Amino acid sequence: MTDMVGSALVRRHIGRRFVALRTQAALTQEQAANALQRARATLGRIEDGDERVRFRDVDVRAMLDLYGANSQEREMLLALTAETRNGRKKSWWHDYTESDLPAWFGLYVSLEDSAQTISQYEAELIPGLLQTRSYAKQINSMPPGYTDEEEIERRVHVRLERQSLLTRPRAPHLTAILNEAVLHRPVGGEAVMAEQLDHLLEVTQQASVSIRILPWSAGVHGGMGASAFALLDFPADPRTGEPLEPSLVYADTLTGAMYLNKADEVGAYRLVWDDLQKRALDEAKSRKMISAASKGFSGA
Structure with missing residues (x-):
């Protein structure tokens, strides 16, 4: 297994x-x-x-x-x-120290790596699994003065390492729903944004990735009270048919993270996710919107 x-x-x-x-x-x-x-x-x-x-x-x-x-x-x-004794290759994140990869985030990295599906909503920025290096560096530089340059580089490196799970065999399926504002908020300047949006278009060619845009025209929606979160579902033990890990919701904070795995908590976020899916554009229309936003930044 x-x-x-x-x-x-x-x-x-x-x-x-x-x-x-x-x-x-x-x-x-x-x-x-x-x-x-x-x-x-x-x-x-x-x-x-x-x-x-x-x-x-x-x-x-x-x-x-x-x-x-x-x-x-x-x-x-x-x-x-x-x-557990059969010589499984050591996971990449084991090479990081506590200062490089805090325990509160190391737990998420290990669970993300084991998930069967990742359902992620972002209202403010591109999700970490889909960020380019330049975009990730700008995001990790905020707020100014909070993090030194060396720490920023470490965080960016971890973020890029995480992305390898999307291209491995039996990759988890990532569905990301992004608020339309994410496409238009200039992070790092026009060149950085054009590169980032073009990267989104490239990533959508992967069978394991689905990116959908929640347009401004959607109006009031369930995600307004949630801001940003990831809902992780896990594979079942073939012996019993039971999930190896209960579904959980993860959300970043400035200095830590929030993990929710009680049935009622996860159920509430699943209702939010279902509402977002109903209101978001389909993949084809989302690609057109991403492409148009990219051209707006590149001047093409």
Whole structure:
């Protein structure tokens, strides 16, 4: 399964299954750790899906015995933990330090990399997965004086690295809905904008990418209270048919991020997304609007 979904996703799924088994066994985390003769922090890392954890078969079996797992759970968890040991290539973001890639964003990068579909709305700017280097540098330079040049370059490099997921085999499907204002707001000058909009047109040639424009003529719409967000849906475990990770909503803030995964929260954003899809132009009309905006900046 690890050739289809990210190791981070599998580990988080394993962690949730172990939490469920421990809860069914009426054990606290501390009680379980003592019985297993493991540090509570170690058990916590297992349950959190921490990628630093190495699952030894003997340890997994001890946990399954302690929790009284049935044969189906045992088979599934032994198989899943074995997959984490099968030499999966280290993900590119593991080479970054905490200062380069803060933990709050590193989590999103790993989940984004494992998603089956990414549904993204932007009211102010081009989404990171679709930005050119010049556009990304301008965006990461704001607000003036907040970030030094070295940090800006690191952020831009991470952003460009993330884009590789759109061209890999079994790429997630990205649908981006952009407010029309995004096409006309001059970021970095006319040349930067013309290049950026032409890049959008190129990217739409990929089967895994759909870009649609929400025109001003759409009037009042559901996204007015949401500003910008990404809705991630994940693949299912072929053994059970259950998603390996619950759907989640991610939104950037100036100094961090917001993660929402409760069913009612995700449901509210899904309603917003459905409304945006109804009001946005189709792909062909969106391409025409992007092309016209590009010509406006390039003078062509």
